[in-house]
Amino acid sequence: MPHSLLIPPDILALHWLGHRHVTRRVIEAFPQGQLFTFRPTDTLRPFGEMAWELHGQTAYTLRSLLDGDWGQPTWNPLPSTDKTTLLAAWDEQVRRIQTGLPGVPPDAFGQMLRLPWGEMLTFTAVIGAxxxxxxxxxxxxxxxxxxxxxxxxxxxxA
Structure with missing residues (x-):
């Protein structure tokens, strides 16, 4: 059964970018030396590790949206513990969302996917990220x- 998209790709991109901007400011707000080391308890990860996870999930989602190949994701180990490197990668990814997502055909979001975490619409996978x-x-x-x-x-x- 075909599904229609309620949010056009260009508006979805703006929504996603708004979240990316807020998260970037959270990364920036961490005091020197705390982004990759501070954890409130031993069972929690430092926020820098979580930020790289978000970067990886977004990379997988965006790449898959743009090339149509929703194969198995590759989760890389922590690329860097340098805030400047993380922010540069974050900014590059923001540019990819800005330029790539608005061009995704709306009907692509209504396709069913079989992902490692379940069967879902493409739109649901993007919203999940x-x-x-x-x-x-x-x-x-x-x-x-x-x-x-x-x-x-x-x-x-903004």
Whole structure:
């Protein structure tokens, strides 16, 4: 059964980019030396590791959207523990979302996919990547508060 997309790809890109901008500000807000080391408890990861996870999930989702190949994702080990390197990779990915996502045909989002985490619409996979970013960003904001830093306002998405 075909599905229609409620949000056009260009508007979806703007929505996703708003989240990317807020998450970037969370990354920037971490004090020197804390992004890849601070963890409130031993069972939680540093936010820098989560940010690289988000980068990897977005890379997989965006690449798959653009080339149509939703094969097995490759999760790379932590590429770097340097904030500047992470932010540069983040910014490059933002440019890819800006240029690539608006050109995805709307009917591509209604296709059913068989992914390692279940069967779902392409749109659901994209929203899942955004949801995961929101979830981990919330963790990062709690970490900032634990460090005595006021996190950026989540509603300031520009």
């Amino acid at each position: 955004i949801d995961n970013e929101i979830h981990h960003r919330g963790q990062g904001m709690v970490y900032l508060r634990e460090l005595g830093v006021e996190p950026p306002a989540f509603w300031e998405r």
